[in-house]
Amino acid sequence: MSPTVQDYAQLLRDAITQTKSESPQVAVELRTCASHAAEAIATVTNGAAALDLVPLSRPDGESLAFQLILRRVGVEGTPSDLGVYQLSEAGYPIHRWYSRGSWESNPTQAEHLYDDTEALESHFRWLISNSSSRLVVLVAFILQKVQTDG
Numbered sequence: 001m002s003p004t005v006q007d008y009a010q011l012l013r014d015a016i017t018q019t020k021s022e023s024p025q026v027a028v029e030l031r032t033c034a035s036h037a038a039e040a041i042a043t044v045t046n047g048a049a050a051l052d053l054v055p056l057s058r059p060d061g062e063s064l065a066f067q068l069i070l071r072r073v074g075v076e077g078t079p080s081d082l083g084v085y086q087l088s089e090a091g092y093p094i095h096r097w098y099s100r101g102s103w104e105s106n107p108t109q110a111e112h113l114y115d116d117t118e119a120l121e122s123h124f125r126w127l128i129s130n131s132s133s134r135l136v137v138l139v140a141f142i143l144q145k146v147q148t149d150g
Helices: 005-044 100-105 117-129 134-149
Strands: 049-056 065-072 080-088 091-097 112-114
Touching (some): 005 065, 005 134, 049 134, 117 134
Antiparallel strands (some): 065 080, 091 112
């Protein structure tokens, strides 16, 4: 027996329902990964540095995007831009740009994709554990400034 148009229609309805239910979960997973990294930074710096995941508004209002920033707590200054993460309509893949400027200048050309939770978690683990990551270098700089500022 061959599938009918009704069968295909039901398959499509089921897929749409699944997509709608998965998208909010991906935002939660991104926030969770960023939150774990933020807690580690707050602990290691004794509260001198804060990592924030800030929602961004797109002019077209289509996709949900977030900017990851690092700032020194209690000190005026521009926070460090650690990239933009944009969720796909279905949630995954998450598109990443290394800076807000690169996202704004080329919003259709992501520099990296994270296809699932495991890839996203691996990315955040790398960010806080690799001595050459921009995040680690900036945290080390903040710690040095805290020590010299007394």
